[in-house]
Amino acid sequence: MLLVLLITSVAHSVVRAENAVIQVSSVEDASTQSEWLSYYQQRLVQEIALLAGYQTQFDSPESSVVGATTDSKALELVSGQFEGLVPSPRLYAGVRRTQENENQYYWVTAIAAFACEKAVSVCSDNTGAGNGNVSLSYLALTNSEENKGLAESLSLAASEYKVSADYKALQHSVDEKLGASQHVFSFGILSFVGELNVDASDLWIISDLVPLFSEVGEHNELEGIAADFVRDVLDDAGIASPILYAPWQRIAKEAISKPNVLVFSIVLTAEREPVFHWISPISRNLHGLFGIDKRSYRTIDDVPSTMRVGTLKNDYRFEVASERGFHTMAYGSWKEIVNALVSNKVDVIFASQGAIDFGCVDKARCNDIKQVAPYKVSSAYLALSKLDTSLVLVEMLKLTSAKIKKSKKFRQTSQQWSEAVHNNHNVAHHIENGVVHLWKKQK
Numbered sequence: 001m002l003l004v005l006l007i008t009s010v011a012h013s014v015v016r017a018e019n020a021v022i023q024v025s026s027v028e029d030a031s032t033q034s035e036w037l038s039y040y041q042q043r044l045v046q047e048i049a050l051l052a053g054y055q056t057q058f059d060s061p062e063s064s065v066v067g068a069t070t071d072s073k074a075l076e077l078v079s080g081q082f083e084g085l086v087p088s089p090r091l092y093a094g095v096r097r098t099q100e101n102e103n104q105y106y107w108v109t110a111i112a113a114f115a116c117e118k119a120v121s122v123c124s125d126n127t128g129a130g131n132g133n134v135s136l137s138y139l140a141l142t143n144s145e146e147n148k149g150l151a152e153s154l155s156l157a158a159s160e161y162k163v164s165a166d167y168k169a170l171q172h173s174v175d176e177k178l179g180a181s182q183h184v185f186s187f188g189i190l191s192f193v194g195e196l197n198v199d200a201s202d203l204w205i206i207s208d209l210v211p212l213f214s215e216v217g218e219h220n221e222l223e224g225i226a227a228d229f230v231r232d233v234l235d236d237a238g239i240a241s242p243i244l245y246a247p248w249q250r251i252a253k254e255a256i257s258k259p260n261v262l263v264f265s266i267v268l269t270a271e272r273e274p275v276f277h278w279i280s281p282i283s284r285n286l287h288g289l290f291g292i293d294k295r296s297y298r299t300i301d302d303v304p305s306t307m308r309v310g311t312l313k314n315d316y317r318f319e320v321a322s323e324r325g326f327h328t329m330a331y332g333s334w335k336e337i338v339n340a341l342v343s344n345k346v347d348v349i350f351a352s353q354g355a356i357d358f359g360c361v362d363k364a365r366c367n368d369i370k371q372v373a374p375y376k377v378s379s380a381y382l383a384l385s386k387l388d389t390s391l392v393l394v395e396m397l398k399l400t401s402a403k404i405k406k407s408k409k410f411r412q413t414s415q416q417w418s419e420a421v422h423n424n425h426n427v428a429h430h431i432e433n434g435v436v437h438l439w440k441k442q443k
Contacts, residue, residue: 020054036177040190041093041111043170044161045139048109052157091154095140097391099125103274105140106151109158110395112137113191128390130197136189136391152379156281156433159402162188187396196392200237203393205230205262206244206251210380211334211358212421213265213283213436216245225417225436226265226282230382232404237396248314259388262397265380269316276383277394280401283436287317288374290356291348292341297373300324303348310337310346317350320375334359338366348372354438357427379435405434 046056097107102125116123116135124136139158141147161167171185186196207214213226221227222243230243255261256275265282266272289300289309297303305325311318313330321328329346331337338359340346349356353371360366382401384394404410414431421427430441 036174037112037190039177040170040174044111045091045093047161047166047170048139048154048158051161052153090142092140092142094137097124097136097138097140098122103143105138105143106147106155108139108141108151108154109162109398110136110138110187110189110391113186113189113193113196115193124391126388126391128197128392129199131390131392132193134193134196152278152281155278155398156402159188159280159398160406160433162399163403163406187392188399189392189395198390198393198396200239200241200260200393203239203241203260203262204244204254204258205234205241206246206254207264208248208251208266209245210265212417212425212427213380214245225414226380226382228413228417229282229401229404229410230262230264232407232410233382233397233400236404237400255385257387259385260390260393261385262382263385264382266383267316267378267380268383269378271316272383275386276381277386277389279382279384279394279397280405281379281381281435283380283438285352285354285378285380285438286374287350287352287376287378289348289372290341290351290353290369291372292368292370294348294370294372296371300373300375303373307348308346310340310349311351312337317375321350335361338369341369342366350375352438353440354427354429358425363426410434 049056091108093111095101095105114135114137116133123133127134127136139154141151141154174190182192184191184195187198189196207222207227207230209215210224210226213224214222215224217223222245227243234241251263251266255263263276266276268278289303301324307326309321309326309328311321311328311330312334313332318328318330329340331340334351334355337349337351338356339361341349342362342365356366356369384397414434418429418431421429427438428440429436429438431437
């Protein structure tokens, strides 16, 4: 069964679209059509959408279209129903993930696992050792810039829902309808091929050094809220691999060329997006150009290219500033960057309020630093290299991350970290849904 989600507005990845209505149409797939799968998928869509801040409204059965779930003809049939309407984002339920369509979709969450010889399409690639020939079906959004924020919101809602008591109740109702002998729930996937396997014995965990989030402590181990979070995820998943650290260039090289490389805290950018599976956000940052006694601009593109812009070395913002024609100067630390601005070595710095707070020495002088032009909110993630990495491992880590963020231990350690950051560094921030937002919370 394929469900199509029509949405009149896109929720930002940080803001939930409360009370927005989602129109859902069903497209039947003859090879997997049955009452239990229809029931499970519809409930899954409803609950995930509701958790993300949406209401759902399903089309009448007579509007359904019969056809394959993964090829272009099916999508053309679906599109034909809404000819003449304003294009809207659509969530497809039941899309089989293959090598051919890997980059066509944002894969929100896995729904079910089938033996691929009975599936409409070929086997899913990289389901992992011990899982045989498996075809995975997903909730998926078409890969487009307009869908990016919505995909993140729904993906996070899916993981949060799948570790909830409500999802346990849904599993129980499916068990009663289907009979426990015919299926098993494995890592949030309704599996008809038995328990799914995860082999994380060769998982390599590595982090860049990020002040307060992952920095080297007294015993040469990484400390900070990101390092603690990842360590808890690994412990809960039964993964004993050590956490290493290296410069970003080394991390990028390894992640592009090797499977099973788990990295943090890595900022999600357009260039990095296809290289990683994005497991769970750790922090969000509101970026822009900041200066002293400079006029304000509506966007970064309106700022004159004659401006001297200070950035952090090996940071994506250096590339963004350089591409826009600014005279860009790179520094080794936020302290150096802020000092360069205060001493008039640069006109503006490409940073966030949190970075300025952290790098500031002269607090009185830093109070004069104001935003000159906004850029955007970025998210730093726990991410997993995509090349030949098991899709089942991805789903397992997403659910484990969501579970840890809902735990009492994580709430306590997050609160302790937040108090220490406020008292020792006076960095503006607040924590929402287990994610550190590096700006003051609006009242």
